[in-house]
Amino acid sequence: MESLYESIPESMGKLLLKAAKEVKRARRVFAFSHIDADGISALAIISIMLEREKKDFEWKNVHQINSESIIQIEENIRNYGPDLVIFSDFGTGQMELVMNHVHDIDSVNSVIILDHHLPSDDSVESTQQAVSSKIIEINPWQHGISGSYDLSGAGTAFLLALFVSNKNIDLTELAIVGATGDLQDYYGRGFVGLNRKIVELGETYGYLQVVRDLTFFGIHTRPLPYLLQYATDPYLPGLTGSEEACYAFFQNLSIDLKAGDEWRTWVDLESEEKQIAIQGVIQVVLEHYDDPSIAQGIIGDTIVLTHRPPKTEMRSAKEFxxxxxxxxxxxxxxxGVRVCMQDSEAFAEGTTLLQQHRVNLASALRRLEEDGYIEMQGMYVVDDPDTPDTIIGIVIGMAQGSMIIPINKPVIGISTNTTDDSPLAKLSGRAHKQLVEIGVNLKEVFVEVADMLNERIGALVAEAGGHPMAAGAFIQKTHLNEFLQLTSDRLANQLSKSD
Ligand SMILES: [Mn+2]
Known part of the structure; x- marks a missing residue:
């Protein structure tokens, strides 16, 4: 544990200490968090921490804090009357909304923001000078730590939980599940920075185990043939999508698919069987890809949650x-929050949702394959009116991962299929890591374009945020084309600079 504490910069440690005091002092707490895996894990960490501290609390996931949703958040807070409000996995980029809608609510004594999204220069400034003594903002970027690789929203929430009590060491599990959800393992080569220290702490106390193994999704849960049939990272030419070929693959290697009546999963295989199968997969990859690093990426650090039930999604950080x-x-x-809190009914519901999610993704990908995508300068565009805004980001990411869309330019997905007939369209962007390495920064582009558009129109028509390789934006539908054109110009410019 010392090693983790030593890695926390002093300035950040001070804030964590201050926030931990506020948690202990609070009587009634309202916690809000993002809806992705990292946001859900962060919220579960906070809820478990509050439960252990015997606080009255309420929690809620919110898709995004924007000028619309903040109204509802304000109402929730006014109705519940907490003295402490916590935001996790968002908040840094929405400081102004928090100041205007939450800060002045009578019951609220303090607001804790636990975020890891890159702040704009302004907000780095404002925090340094403490916007208000009521607000404690903890964001690794403001202390020289990367919020893209070193620490996630769940990781930041975990540090707070650890500062509140040593009882919370078991929450290393959820910290790493959140970081995994945000793809923070360094280019698939394992965790670095504070994430690494959290993994080590979890290992020391027996909650986590790092195993070098096949990095595919489903090694704990999928019957062997389906492990390959649904593999998209990487796409396995000749195997992905073909049930027959996947059966034959294992049969040719004399690897039994079943033990008695039960399907075997990857983790059931003997280590010799694993080696033979890995050789086979690597051969397929080397035959079809020029880049040898793709074959290397097949094996990597996988994280096992040793206290969670075997052969369930909860056993592996990736599947969880x-x-x-x-x-x-x-x-x-x-x-999802309840699954993290070990609620077995929620787990049953969660696995059904996972099933539904796979069906939704598969049909969105099939539509994309059939209808194609649009090529613009500097980017590809996917515009499918049927794909919900909640999965558009995953769909375009998978489309690039499975080579339906080339990776030489960023891809932008548009969804007008939004919750409750919102006048906003959702844009989601993904850039391959190779593009980010040569200077493409989607977050920067989206934020710049949003600022420019808002200024030009003289009203708030676009809001953006995210990371260099994955960013999102909400835009008034009437200004969507303008936004796309400006984004295209800028991305083309970033790409041309790197030539
Ligand atoms: Mn996050």
């Missing part, structure tokens, strides 16, 4: 985070 994402994407993030 996917289950949580599925809950959020099907507009049931609260189910």
């Amino acid at each position: 985070s996917t289950l949580l994402n599925a809950c959020g994407r099907n507009r049931r993030p609260e189910v």
Whole structure:
């Protein structure tokens, strides 16, 4: 544990200490968090921490804090009357909304923001000078730590929980599930920075185990043939999508698919069987891809949650985070929070949602394959009126991962299929890590374009945020084309600079 504490910068430690005091002092707490796996894990960490501290509390997931949703948040707070409000996995980029709608509510003595999204320069400034003594903002970026790789929203929430009490060491599990959901393992090569220290702490106390193994989704839960049939990262030419070929693959290697009547999963295989199968998969990859790093990526650090039931999604950080994402994407993030809190009914519901999520993704990908995408300068555009805003980001990410869309330019997905007939369209962008390495920054582009558009129109018509390789924006539908054109110009410019 010392090693983790030592890695926390002093300035950040001070804030964590201050926030922990506020938690202990609070009597009634309202916690809000994002709806993705990281946001759900963060909220579960906070809820478990508050439960252990015997606080009265209420929690809620919110898709995004924007000028619309903040009204509802304000109402929730006014009705419940908490003395402490906590925001996790968002808040840094929405400081102004928090100041205007939450800060002055009578019952509220303090507001804790636990975020890891890149602040704009302004907000780094404002926090340093403490916008208000009521607000404690904890964001790794403001202390020289990368919020993209070193610490997630759940990780930031975990640090707070650890500062509140050592009893919360078991929450290393959820901290790493959240970080996994945000794809923070460094290019698939394992965790770094504070994430690494959290993994080590979890290992020391026996909650986590790092195993070098096949990095595919489903090694704990999928019957062997389906493990390959649904593999998209990477796409396995000749195997992905073909049940027959996947059966034959294992039969040719004399690996039994069943033990008695039961399907075997990957973790059931003997280590010799694993080696033979891995050789086979690597051969397929080397035959079809020029880039040898793709073959290397097949093996990597996988994280086992040793206290969670075997052969369930909860046993692996990767599958757990996917289950949580599925809950959020099907507009049931609260189910995910309860799964984290060991509620078995919620787990049954969560696995059903995961199933539904897979069906939704598969049909969105099929539509994309049939209808194609649009090519613009500097980017590809996917515009499918049937794909819900909650999965558009995953769909375009998978489309690139499975080579339906090339990776030489960022891809932008548009969803006009939004919750409750909102006048806003959702844009989601993904850039391959190779593009980010040469200077493409989607978050920067989206935020710049939103600012520019808002200024030009003289009203708030676009809001944006995210990370260099994955960013999102909400835009008034009437200004969507303008937004796309401006984004296209800027991305083309970023790409041309790197030539
Ligand atoms: Mn996050």
